[in-house]
Amino acid sequence: MNLLIALIPALCWGLNPTIVGKIGGKPIQQQLGTALGATLFAVVIYVVMHPELTPSLIIGCIISGAFWSVGQLLQYKSYGVLGTGKAFAISTGLNLVLNSLFGVCVMGDWAKANQKIIGFAALAVIICGAVLTSYSENKEECDLKKGVLILLIAAVGFTGYSCAPAFVGAGGIQAVFPQAIGMIGGSLILSLLESKEIKKFDAVTFKNMIPGLVWACANIAMIYANKLNGVAIGFTLSQMAVVVSTIATLVILKEKKSHKELVHTILGTIVVAIGGVMIGFTK
Template sequence: MDLFLAILPAIFWGSIILLNVKIGGGPYSQTLGTTIGALLFSTVVYFIAHPQLTPTIFVVGVVSGMFWALGQSSQYKSIQYIGVSKTMPISTGLQIVTITLVGVLAFHEWNSKTTIILGVTAIILILCGIIFTSYDNKTSEDENKALKKGIITLLISTVGYVGYAAIGRVFGVVGWSALFPQAIGMVIGGIIITYKHKPYNKHALYNIFPGLFWAAGNMFLFISQPKVGVAISFSLSQTGVVISTLGGIFLLKEKKTKRQLMFIGLGIILIVIGVVCLGIAKK
């Protein structure tokens, strides 16, 4: 039962992008709807759990959530350029590598030879996985331009996600106490990012549902961590990339050659192995 709880974040987070794309509406309606959904869920959880909420927790949480909105909206934009099956493994890999390096350099997380070896190995595997998943043996000039735009957009997305994770870590604002103020920051960030694009339509309303999924995944991550440990819960939560990548290919019908499928499969395996190694290094 504990492992099942730990797998739920991957299931929820891996499904979000698939739901967003199926619902449609473009990156701005998707961003606004998702953030509103996260706020609705987090508000209910707040009044049930009554976590501590100090001025510092509130301000840091809001700023952290605004960074998340930047990361998520940029991820949605990248999907328009290169599709789900390329966006998600590249995005996940960049997030994991960057957040890990921030943890090592700023918080000295690797403090033994074993963790250094495991961590460096993990980063190499994840980077190789990113390269494999973005492999395309025959591309037109337009496809190459789209790939460049997608990667640049994902670098911006990574800055947002790293800010989301790092700011809370710096001020010790994590877990249940951060959930509600972060959701407020997500909505504020979503409004700022999207207001020029008039996202207030039925698609924004429908995209509230994926936002509920995101917040549910976050909640189950907090629940599972004390039961199975941070290392296992972290590793399992990141495997949602398998769901989103394969879902992009088989559910959203993104066209791939047999060679591309082979490289994508190999890339996913390398990323997952790298994530497991990082999980072990976190112990």
């Protein structure tokens, strides 16, 4: 059951890029819409559940949300540079490396030798799968370098987002509301750095509240998964979203791929799935 909970974010986050792509808008509009949707979800949860909040928990989760705002905005920007499917695949690999290393080195995950062997082998398999899905016959080195740099910084943001709640022992329900404060606050600050010509609260911004609600469902499941399984396992399994995202971008967004690119994408998706199964054996 614990591992099934850890797979919920994979489904929701995997569909999220496709939903955002169908709605459209500038990255900052997508960001603000996602944050608003997640905040609405958080307010409802807080009013209904009345979770007990401590000062340390509030601070830790606000920091988590602020880190997320940086990571998510940069990920949205990377879609325009690399394409949704390719950017999400590369993002998956970078997030896996940073989050898992943090979980193992700082949080004490994979304490036993056999867990480390299986875990790091699984990471290598998943990263190889992500690289395969990102294969492109059209080599655009400048765009690739720019995209990877954007996603590397985004991965740092996502690492702070996923690990900060663990430092204060935040449970799923408790973390949602203060985390949303950090998300919307960070997003609003980042919006001030964008061009004034972009309408920050246009109709498309509010349409992007839909992926925000989808994201929120994944978020609460991942917080629970990290608490139940550890950061390395919880976050790693959530990155199985690359499988869902790859299929969704091909079927729904209809991203064009050559026969060779399609073969690499399908093979990479299978490899990622195998790595995800391997992660389960570290529990």
